[in-house]
Amino acid sequence: MKRFLAHLFLLFDTVGAAVFALALALAVSAIARGGETVMWVLWAALLLVASGLFRAMALGTSDITATGRASFVVADLRERLLPHLLAGRVVMPLAPGSAASVAIDHVEALRMRAIRFDPVRIAAVAGPVLVLGLTACASLVAAAILLFTFVFFVLTMIVTGSAAARESDAQLAALNTLSGLLEDRLRHLPIIRHFGAEERITRQIGISSHSLSDRTVAVLRKAFLSSAALEFFAALAVALVAVYCGFSLLGLLPFPDPEHLTLGEAFFALALAPEFYLPMRRLAAAYHEKQLGEAADRVIEPLLAEADLPDVATAPFAGIDVRGLEVRFGERVIGPVDFGLGQSGILVLSGPTGSGKSTILATIAGQIAPSAGQVTVQGSGLPPDPRTIAWAAQRPLILPGTLAENIAIARPDASADTVRQVADRVGLGAVIARRGIDLALDASGAGLSGGERRRIGIARAVVSERPLILFDEPTADLDRVAAEEIVALLAQLATTRALVIATHDPRLMSLGDNVVRL
């Protein structure tokens, strides 16, 4: 209903335009008749202002309604999309920057389409029909002329329009490629400078920018034909109406005149003629928003479909078997990985940076859907229940709250004693002695070191009492003493729990009962 309203308001703009034309026609025909014209002119001026007010209100209300509606759409979309981007089970996790681009830029594209394009879409059909009807009241032939130009306009659009739309899409893609290239080269400037290749890369950017601009211009030459057609028929409609009405008023038409036009009627038809193509011009102006919206749809819809998939049946952790586990990102394949892990012990996943260790961890945790193979709880055939798996991150998330709250966040009912004990055990005793367990933390970590932050993540996993803990690079960037403390702690933890550790630290590798290389 609301959606319909937004379009209705825009239609009122056309009504206002008709009142404007009527006022002009009244004034001109009154002055042409001669006699006492002051009152007529005053009334016409008043009517002009009133029509302006009406149009302003129609446009304003239409915009504001569309804006309000769009913000509902955006809120609803965010509600479904953000949880999925933050924690949903995905086929291919997005890099944080790309996820932000989906959640922010693409959602914005959909908002702007809802505001700029959607309302003018129906008005682009209903508006011209209304103008046609009103013109017909004044002059049937003028209405026929509008219709006649419209038929040719549609025919031209069929020929040039679809080609232009394709070309326009191609242009958008080309521009994205260029900004992608520029972004890539800017990102890699340190290595480019290191090899002294700035001048050559600069030249390369110049060449690709220019060749792209040449290709784009060739594309635009055709793409702008459709807007030129719109412009031409809009101008032609005005010209033909003017010429017909003029000749009709002169009585010089080369064919029998089917109607007797008055000056007022003729002027009304002429003043209204530009409005016939206005809604379509608005539609053309919003084409860019439509394009960006469609690009956003292509990204967001698969994500929403993925978010709507039903949860898989799971069983509580009691040892796992990983068989032929493989994750495929486009052409890149991680795995296959095979191992078994009982209720306690350590399994080490090793491999260089970027080899997919964290991806395999996330797949075991059920956050990524593997392309092949499976992770099953021993003796059940079902994947492990995520609520029985803890995650000790390389850079744990700190939420606003005290240190104690951040440790107990995965198990808020843990007693203060437990939290304190675990904190001591993971080596947070020194921080607590120095700054207290009620130390207030914010997202930036309130001056905690990387190592201290890492320990909060480990403490969190321990307090959660989950039987399987996944560790992502637990010793990376730590000094020797800190790293060795962590190694000792993990060895101790492994006596009662199952640990999967992604690392390339040789000390941790020697700790593992089993090492899987990627």
Place this chain on the structure above:
Amino acid sequence: MLDELLAATGAGRRRLRVAGACGLLASLSAVALLGLSGWFLTAAGLAGLAGVAAVQAFNYLIPSAAIRLLAILRTVGRYGERLLGHQAALEGMADLRTRLFSRRAAIDTRKDARDPRAATAILLDDIAALEDIVIRRPAVVAGIAGGVVSVALVALAGWGAALFQAVALLFLPMAIRKMAERFTAKPSADVADRLIAMRATFTDFVAARSEIAAYGFTPLVMKQLEPTFHGYEAAKARLLRGEAITAAALVLYTAVVVAGVLLLADGAVPLLAAALLASAAGTEAVAGFSRNAMRKSGIEKSLERLATLSQASDTVHVFASGSPVAEPIGVGDRAIEPGERVAITGISGSGKTRLLEALAGLRSPDRLLTLNGVPVESVDADHLRRQFALMPQDPMLLMGSIADNLRIAAPALDESAMFKALAVACLDERIAAAPQGLNTWLEPDGGILSGGERKRLALARALLAGRPWLLLDEPTEGLDSETEIKVVTNLARWLDQTGTGLILVSHRPFPLTMAGRELSL
């Protein structure tokens, strides 16, 4: 500022002028078309009423032909304006992009922005904003022309009306600026700021995705995101409402101007008719370009940033590769002589990678590090890069072909040189077997190459640079032991043949056999 930016590029200005002329023609024809149509129709009506003699005396041929001509001119003009405007913008921006990149590339990495990723994003956004402005530029000339011709046509119906129309049009840009200040300037700045905040907050949370998913933190995180997103929504709503109010006010303004012209006009009826229609068309033309000006005020910050960068005196120059003489390195009080092969050891976190990157000129050192007795932080970046070729821990490959990536290392490399380097890295057969060989395309995430293969490509790239020192950071990480042995054997032979010095960091023991001695941090 916009002019300075465009002047810097040089190209496209003539075309922009032609585009402006086309826009002028289009706008002129559009206003004249309506005015002339109004005059013709009304004059014809009067002649028709006046009788047969008047009809016969009425010259209808010229006006009716002129009307059709104006319709065509309007179309052609608009097409030319759009096409040439885009062409000028695209070409000018191609030059400007190159120029800006060149300025950015000339900065010493060690003195570059603290967060280069954010700096890159801002630069790209600024360029997009500028491009939009340039494309709309011919519309300014067109708008002014439309306004002027409308005043001329209104003048036919009386000086009072013409004066009113002129004042109204002169006042319009100012009125729009005032409205922008009142309704859209602050929300627009708010939206930009909150967008940055929203992006930063959300990116941080997504980086902790695994933890959020594992512990079910989503509701907590959504609650944390709420104020940021809500603040953005509120600012955006204010901005859109402001824009809606401005657009609505313009429509009202047009009607009021036409009403004023109607009240003040005292000419003959046909001229009045022309004046009324021209007044409406002219006001709309001026409003169109004023809205553009309003948009420009929102991106002044962007233009300022671009102008600063564009006017920076530094610019890249051709890198003269020669064969510089190896210079001795000092780590603290320990010296490494030219041609030596040294393994840097120490536990993780002791700064091994930092040491390599400091020598490579990518970061400042965290300990005393000298080249030829001079602390590296005071050694010119150009001097450093003539001494060292780095194979970084993260391969840092460009989006492009394998050949593109290798060509970074040195100018004018031929295929045989590339394959020689690839052979040392045991990657020659793999690449020769790929359907597109050296032209195989690498996506940002490495495409078809595995992690180990990407590292070896970075190794081949470092070898091709032909510097007196080779810096290797975990060269065989991710390789099976058979390949590792081959690569290390090849490398050792290559070092023998070329006499290149080596600074090596490796967790794995086998590559350490290349080193003559170890230096513990």
